[in-house]
Each structure stands twice: as C-alpha cells, then as structure tokens.
Amino acid sequence: MIETLTTWLNQNKIFNVGTLEYYGDGLTVTVQLVFLSLLIGLVIAIPLGILRTSKNPWINKPIWLYTYIFRGTPLLIQLYLIYYGLPALPGVKDSFIWPLLANAFYPALLAFILNTAAYTTEIIRGAIQQTPQGEIEAAKAYGMSWWLSMRRIILPNAFRRALPAYSNEVIFMLHASAIASVVTIIDLTGAARYIYSKYYAPFEAFTFVAMIYLCLTFTIIYIFKRLEHKLMAHLRPVGS
Amino acid sequence: MLDLKGYGPTILKGSLVTIEVAILSLLLALLLGLLGATAKLSRNPISKAVGTAYTTVIRGVPDLVLMLLIFYGGQIMMNSLSDWLYDQFEIDTYININAFVAGVLTIGFIFGAYMSETFRGAFLAVERGQVEAGLAYGMNRWQIFKRIMFPQMMRHALPGLGNNWLVMLKTTALVSVIGMEDMVRAAHQASAALQAPFMFFIPVLLIFLALTSISEFFFKKLETHYHVDSRRASQ
Numbered sequence: 518m519i520e521t522l523t524t525w526l527n528q529n530k531i532f533n534v535g536t537l538e539y540y541g542d543g544l545t546v547t548v549q550l551v552f553l554s555l556l557i558g559l560v561i562a563i564p565l566g567i568l569r570t571s572k573n574p575w576i577n578k579p580i581w582l583y584t585y586i587f588r589g590t591p592l593l594i595q596l597y598l599i600y601y602g603l604p605a606l607p608g609v610k611d612s613f614i615w616p617l618l619a620n621a622f623y624p625a626l627l628a629f630i631l632n633t634a635a636y637t638t639e640i641i642r643g644a645i646q647q648t649p650q651g652e653i654e655a656a657k658a659y660g661m662s663w664w665l666s667m668r669r670i671i672l673p674n675a676f677r678r679a680l681p682a683y684s685n686e687v688i689f690m691l692h693a694s695a696i697a698s699v700v701t702i703i704d705l706t707g708a709a710r711y712i713y714s715k716y717y718a719p720f721e722a723f724t725f726v727a728m729i730y731l732c733l734t735f736t737i738i739y740i741f742k743r744l745e746h747k748l749m750a751h752l753r754p755v756g757s
Numbered sequence: 758m759l760d761l762k763g764y765g766p767t768i769l770k771g772s773l774v775t776i777e778v779a780i781l782s783l784l785l786a787l788l789l790g791l792l793g794a795t796a797k798l799s800r801n802p803i804s805k806a807v808g809t810a811y812t813t814v815i816r817g818v819p820d821l822v823l824m825l826l827i828f829y830g831g832q833i834m835m836n837s838l839s840d841w842l843y844d845q846f847e848i849d850t851y852i853n854i855n856a857f858v859a860g861v862l863t864i865g866f867i868f869g870a871y872m873s874e875t876f877r878g879a880f881l882a883v884e885r886g887q888v889e890a891g892l893a894y895g896m897n898r899w900q901i902f903k904r905i906m907f908p909q910m911m912r913h914a915l916p917g918l919g920n921n922w923l924v925m926l927k928t929t930a931l932v933s934v935i936g937m938e939d940m941v942r943a944a945h946q947a948s949a950a951l952q953a954p955f956m957f958f959i960p961v962l963l964i965f966l967a968l969t970s971i972s973e974f975f976f977k978k979l980e981t982h983y984h985v986d987s988r989r990a991s992q
Contacts (some may be wrong), residue, residue, distance in 0.1 A: 590962050590970040591930035593941060598962065601954035695819035699934055706822055719829035727818040727826065734817040 531721050533628035536712050544729065550622070550704060554629035555687060561634040566641025567667065573642050580638065587635030593695050596628040600700045603627075625697045633690050640686060645671060648696030669730035677748050688734055695730075705729060764947035764957065771940030772964050775927050778860050778929045778939065783922060785865025790872020797877050808873065815870035823867055828859040828935045860932035868925045875917030880906065882913040912983045919976035923969055930965070940964065 523534065569580045587595065603609055604618050617623040648671050656666035698707035709726035713719050796808030815823070835852040842848045882973075884907055891901040933942035944957035 586962075586966065590965045591927040591941075592960055593930040593933070594962050594965065597941075597948075597959045598954065601948060602958065605952070605954050662925065692819035695821040696931070698821070706819065706825075709822065710825065713825070713829060717833075719826060719833060723822055723826035723830065727814075727822050730819055730822060731814065731817040 523646070531712065531716050531718050532725070539703075539708045539712065540705065540726070543703055543705040543726075546622070546697075546702060547691075547694055547704040547733075550626060550629060550697060550702075551687075551691050554626055554633055554694075555690055557630045558633035559639055561630070562637035562641055565634065565638040566645065567672075569638055569642040570645050584635040584638050587632055592628065592632050593696055593699065596625060596696060596700060598630075598689065599628045600624040621697075621700045621702050625700060625702055629694065630688065632693070633686065636681075636686050636689070637683065639684045640679050640713055641675065643682070644675035647678055648675060680741065680745050684737065684745075687737050687741070689754065691730070691733055691737065746757075759804060762947075762951060762953075764943065764951075764961055767943045767947070768940050768957065768960060771938060771943035772961075774857075774937065774939040775929050775941075775964075776968070778857070778864065778932055778937070779922075779926050781861045782864035782868060782925060782929070784891065785861065786868035786921070788874045790876050790960070791863065791870025792800035793869060793873025794876035794880055797873060798880055812870045816874075820864070820867050821931055821934065822861045824935055827863045828854065828856070829864070831859060855930060856935050859935060860929070861938050864925060864928055864932070867928075868921055871921050871924075872918070873980075875914050876910065878917070879910040879912075879914035883909045915976070915980050915983060919972070919980070922972060924928060924971065926968055927965065928933070947978050 565580050565583075568576050571577045600621065603624060604615075609615060609618070614693075652670050652674065653666065656670040661669065694704060695706040697704045698710055701707075703711065705726050709722045713722040716722070793808050793811055796804040797812065799805055799808075832854045835854055840852050841853055842850060887905050887909065888901055889906045896904065929939065930941045933939050933945065936942070940961050944961045948954045948957040
C-alpha cells in the first residue's frame with residue numbers, strides 16, 4: 518500500500534514525498550500556533566472575563582479598553598505591531614526576550630494570544646451576565662461567598678452558555694492563523710505559498726491546503742458538537 | 758504631526774482604498790448573500806446543494822488562502838484564456854488580474870457566504886403566515902418578496918449584517934498581502950524604510966478603530982430605528 522503510494526507520488530510532479538513533508542511540517546506549526554494561543558488565551562480570558570463584570574470602573578474599564586482595541590482592529594496590524602514593533606522598543610535587544618524574537622513564531626504567538634484572549638474575554642463576560650438572577654439569589658440564600666458562588670454556580674453554567682460562541686472563536690483562530698505566513702512563518706499557508714512559488718502551481722498548492730483547513734474546521738465543529746451534547750445532557754428532553 | 762515624515766498623505770490615500778474595497782465587497786457580498794440564502798431555502802435540490810456547498814466550503818477555509826488562490830490562480834486562468842483566444846480566434850489580448858479586482862472579488866465572495874447564513878436565518882424568522890397572507894392577496898412571488906419578505910427579513914438580518922461588516926472591514930487589511938496599495942501596505946513600506954514601526958502602524962490601527970467604532974454606532978442607530986424587538990419594547 519505504502520509502496521504504491523510512494524511510486525504514485527514519485528510520478529507526480531508537485532505532490533511528491535518532499536512537498537507532502539513540507540505540508541506536514543506546516544500542519545504541525547499551524548496546530549502548535551492555534552493550540553497554544555487558544556490555551557494561553559483562555560487562561561488569560563477567564564479571570565479577565567470575570568473582572569470585566571465587576572461594577573468598579575477602575576477594574577472593568579481598562580479591560581474594556583483592551584478588548585475594544587483588539588476586537589476593533591485587524592489581527593494583521595496587531596501582528597505587524599508586535600513583530601516589527603517589539604524589537605524596536607528600547608532595551609529589548611539587551612534583554613532575555615531578544616533571542617525569542619529572532620524566531621517569528623513567538624511574536625506571532627503573542628499577537629494571536631492577545632487577540633483571542635480579547636474575544637474570549639467578551640464571550641465569557643456575556644455568558645456570565647446571562648446567568649439567571651434566580652441562580653445567583655439561590656447561591657446567596659445558601660450563604661455562599663462571592664468566590665464560592667462563582668465557582669459552583671455561575672462559572673459552570675456560563676461555560677456551557679459560552680460554548681457555541683467559543684467554538685466559533687476556535688474556528689476563527691484556525692483561519693486567522695494563516696496570517697502567520699505573512700511574517701515568514703512556514704505554517705500550512707506558508708507551505709502552500711512556498712510550493713506555489715516553487716512550481717508556479719497556484720491551483721494545486723492552494724486547493725490542497727484549503728482542503729486540509731476544511732478538514733480541520735470540520736474536526737473542530739465535530740468535537741464541539743460532541744462536547745455540547747455531553748455538557749447540555751441535563752437540558753435534553755428525556756429519551757433523546 | 759499628520760505629515761508622518763512625508764508618508765501621511767500616502768497612508769490617508771491608502772485608507773480611502775481600504776474604504777473603497779470594503780464598500781464594493783459589501784455590495785457584492787449582499788448580492789451573493791441574497792442569492793445564496795434563496796438557493797439554500799429553495800425546494801430545488803440542485804440549487805440547495807450548490808448553496809450549501811458554497812456556504813460550507815467558503816466558511817471552512819481561511820480568507821487569506823482563498824485570496825491567494827483567486828489572485829494567483831485567477832491570473833493563470835486568465836493567461837490560459839488569452840492563449841486560447843489567440844490560438845482559436847487570433848485575438849491578441851492580455852487580461853491582467855489586478856490586486857484591487859482580486860481583493861474585492863475575493864472578499865465579496867467570502868462574505869457572501871456569511872451573508873447567506875445571516876439572510877437565511879432572517880428569512881426563516883419571518884412568519885409563514887405573512888407569506889400566506891400575501892398569497893391570499895393575490896400577490897405574485899416577486900411582490901411577496903419585495904413587499905413582505907424583504908422589509909421584515911432585513912430587521913432580523915440587521916445585527917448579523919453589522920457583525921459581518923465589522924469582520925469584513927478588518928479582513929480588508931489582508932489585501933495588502935496580495936500587493937494592493939491600501940493603508941496597511943503604505944504603513945508597511947514606510948515603516949520598513951524608516952525603521953519606525955510604531956510611527957506608522959499606530960495611526961493605521963487608530964484609523965481602523967475609528968472605522969469600526971463609527972460603523973458600530975451607525976448600526977446601533979439603524980437597529981433602534983428598525984426596532985427588531987418592537988413588540989418586546991412595547992410590553
């Protein structure tokens with residue numbers, strides 16, 4: 518099976534073993550970028566989302582400003598600002614982060630983290646604010662502290678409510694990660710651009726990569742559908 | 758201060774290009790969205806399949822990949838078309854896909870898929886009885902669409918349209934990647950020449966922020982004007 522595949526690939530001008538490996542490496546970079554930025558972004562967004570619901574303007578206004586700027590401007594500009602701007606800051610060249618900036622991966626990761634954290638913060642804020650008043654009153658009646666009711670009552674349900682919007686954000690992030698190829702990163706799109714320029718074959722190079730993205734998108738949708746099904750079990754009609 | 762070492766006017770001119778691309782793409786997207794929604798809601802299995810394939814595939818692939826595909830692929834297609842024209846009819850033409858056309862076509866095509874979904878949901882939100890009432894009045898299908906469906910559908914579609922517009926506005930920044938002289942490209946070139954990224958990217962960031970803020974304000978006004986939950990508000 519593998520042998521026939523290799524002979525077929527060797528006869529193919531563009532999709533030979535070498536280019537497929539190239540796409541494979543690109544896939545790894547894309548998955549790493551997307552997974553890390555979503556994970557770190559979520560860790561940042563949960564506390565920010567909670568604080569964003571605070572009534573104290575000194576707490577919620579700065580977070581509002583952060584999400585307003587990052588949601589109101591293109592990710593490409595944010596990436597440019599970080600990729601070109603960070604090294605231009607005074608003192609950065611002598612500090613420990615300089616070796617990290619030499620690799621485009623880390624500035625891109627930072628831009629993606631800040632971007633997804635902004636969107637996720639607003640998703641979490643929305644979900645928390647939609648908590649039915651009765652649930653909060655019940656928690657208070659039980660004598661729960663703010664933190665306890667947050668942990669046991671408000672957050673678990675807020676996460677459930679946030680899930681559909683968050684799955685959109687995950688897909689958005691996967692698609693946005695293609696922008697990394699603009700700053701020399703060889704992710705999936707970067708690999709396709711390289712193959713395009715090497716063979717001057719735009720249809721083959723970009724259609725192939727589009728299909729990989731399509732598969733990734735469907736996988737994400739499937740995982741979130743399963744997750745929603747599981748987490749919303751108590752809301753399903755009996756017997757379904 | 759607005760001079761930005763001579764690059765200010767270039768960036769301002771580029772911002773007009775950004776706005777032009779966004780508005781032209783919006784028009785194309787609205788048109789494709791209406792067509793796509795009609796196709797998806799139609800009883801004809803073929804147009805339904807075409808509509809579904811369009812919205813599913815386009816929304817599953819990054820905008821940048823589609824843009825590169827249409828820009829570079831479109832050029833090759835045009836080259837073979839002009840070769841073919843020459844071989845068959847000896848017509849000597851050269852059609853050049855410029856970045857502006859490719860950008861508008863791609864962004865319009867992509868957001869047409871998102872608009873289709875918005876319009877589809879909005880069409881479904883209009884009660885079935887409304888259409889039946891139109892039929893009872895003896896209206897034809899076009900009259901029902903124009904007088905009953907469209908005005909009511911637009912109220913439901915408005916929040917989704919506003920959202921799509923905001924995403925689209927930000928997506929226009931990508932046209933700089935395929936070589937269009939918009940404000941992002943102008944800033945990129947200026948910052949590379951003068952080694953001053955903040956001086957050029959921050960103004961561009963602020964222009965985008967202003968554009969999204971103005972749009973948001975405008976759509977809020979429209980929504981209150983058209984009152985999607987007029988019934989809830991009066992209760």
